[in-house]
Amino acid sequence: MTLRALIASVAKYYLGNPQIVEIAVATLLARGHLLLIGPVGSGKTILAKALSNAIGGAFARVQMTNETLPSDILGYGVYVQGEVRIVKGPIFNNVVLIDEINRAPPRTLSALIEPMQERTVTIEGITFKLPEPHMIIATMNLTEVARGAAQPLPYAVTDRFTASLQVNYVNNAVEREVIKLSDQLERLDGKPQNPRPVNISTEQIYVSDAVIDYIINIVEYIRRDERVEIPLSTRAPIALYRLAKALALLDGRNYVIPDDVKKAAHPALDHRVVLKPEYGDISPAGVVEEALNEVEPPTYL
Numbered sequence: 001m002t003l004r005a006l007i008a009s010v011a012k013y014y015l016g017n018p019q020i021v022e023i024a025v026a027t028l029l030a031r032g033h034l035l036l037i038g039p040v041g042s043g044k045t046i047l048a049k050a051l052s053n054a055i056g057g058a059f060a061r062v063q064m065t066n067e068t069l070p071s072d073i074l075g076y077g078v079y080v081q082g083e084v085r086i087v088k089g090p091i092f093n094n095v096v097l098i099d100e101i102n103r104a105p106p107r108t109l110s111a112l113i114e115p116m117q118e119r120t121v122t123i124e125g126i127t128f129k130l131p132e133p134h135m136i137i138a139t140m141n142l143t144e145v146a147r148g149a150a151q152p153l154p155y156a157v158t159d160r161f162t163a164s165l166q167v168n169y170v171n172n173a174v175e176r177e178v179i180k181l182s183d184q185l186e187r188l189d190g191k192p193q194n195p196r197p198v199n200i201s202t203e204q205i206y207v208s209d210a211v212i213d214y215i216i217n218i219v220e221y222i223r224r225d226e227r228v229e230i231p232l233s234t235r236a237p238i239a240l241y242r243l244a245k246a247l248a249l250l251d252g253r254n255y256v257i258p259d260d261v262k263k264a265a266h267p268a269l270d271h272r273v274v275l276k277p278e279y280g281d282i283s284p285a286g287v288v289e290e291a292l293n294e295v296e297p298p299t300y301l
Contacts (some may be wrong), residue, residue, distance in 0.1 A: 002023075003249065003250055006055070007022060010025060010050045010054050013053075014043055014182070015177050016171075020165050024047060024164055024252065026163075026246035026264075027243065027267075028044075029096065029200060029249060029250070030202060030239075030243050030245065031132065032135070032161070032163060033116055033136040033161050033176060034137045034162065034163050035137075035138050035158070035271055036140070036165055037139075037140050037142055037165065037271075038139075038167035039141060039169065040141060041168075043170070044139045044168045045097060045098060046098040047167070048061075049146050051137070055132075057093070057095050057132065058093040058094050058174075059092075059094070060090035060093040060095075060096050060097070061097040061099060062098050063099045064101055064276050065104075066104070066105055066107070067105075068103075068196065068225040070108050071089065072089065073108065073122070074089045074111055075088040075089050076124075077123055077124035091130065091136075092130060092131065093131070095137060097137050097139070098136060098137070098138040098139070099138075099150065100139060100140065100141060102152060108135045109154060109157050110154075110157075112160075116161075117160055117217060119134060121276070155230060155274065158286050159236075163264075163268055165267060203248050204251075204254060205245040205248050205249055205255065206216070206254060206257045207229075207241065207244070207245060207254060208256075209256070209279070210298035211257070211298060212241065215240050215241055215244070218240070218265060218269075218292065219237045219269070220280075221294060221295050224268065226289075228275060229275060230268070232272055232273070233272075235272075238269070240264055243264035244264045247263055247264055248260045258297035258298060
């Protein structure tokens with residue numbers, strides 16, 4: 001399957017904003033994880049299922065509650081006649097949708113750090129590798145956070161998402177098409193009808209030192225911003241670097257240009273920007289946009 005065919009396969013079911021589809025596919029190619037932020041019924045689950053279906057992968061969904069245990073996601077060991085038998089959890093699928101991730105208790109959220117960072121899971125002292133490709137897509141409803149029905153994500157977890165996207169309701173014209181497609185969407189279960197595993201690497205995409213410096217300068221500008229409470233970690237420029245490479249690949253190039261970095265900046269950085277309480281009149285996206293406006297991109301003569 002070509003990259004354009006992959007995007008088209010996802011866009012067949014997820015209607016509306018093509019940039020969301022592009023960033024979702026780019027995050028997969030970057031071997032990253034995706035955080036979807038938006039209201040209930042805005043198509044977040046459909047996007048996850050469509051992506052799993054398109055790559056020929058296995059799909060699983062976990063509905064987070066305040067009673068969800070680590071074993072509900074990772075799996076557990078069962079002692080049978082003196083031996084330990086491992087029952088693997090839903091994390092061992094290619095695409096794992098974690099619904100309302102910020103409803104989970106702290107211990108369960110902490111259990112996600114190993115699979116998200118190391119791509120391994122340890123059960124009863126035994127470490128297992130996760131399948132390739134592997135991607136966690138988590139959803140979060142900010143309205144629930146504002147109402148106090150759910151807590152914001154711990155920064156240690158948020159920082160491990162390569163990208164985040166704001167997913168909103170579609171306009172009337174698109175909604176009309178969604179209604180027409182609703183029967184097909186209801187049958188979409190994330191299982192590929194014609195398995196065609198996608199294994200495309202961005203490792204051969206060239207990134208010049210000038211572009212890497214541009215990435216670092218954007219991140220450093222945000223770090224120096226007095227409105228930002230938590231300095232961006234090294235995961236921030238790494239995420240921006242990897243996502244820019246994936247976007248270059250999707251654009252048919254084997255090298256990254258500054259425009260790839262600009263396109264990747266909001267998905268890679270917005271969710272990492274935590275503002276001080278006294279600066280409630282600006283958004284994280286506004287801070288990132290200011291950095292893009294102020295930091296000079298490299299020029300080539």
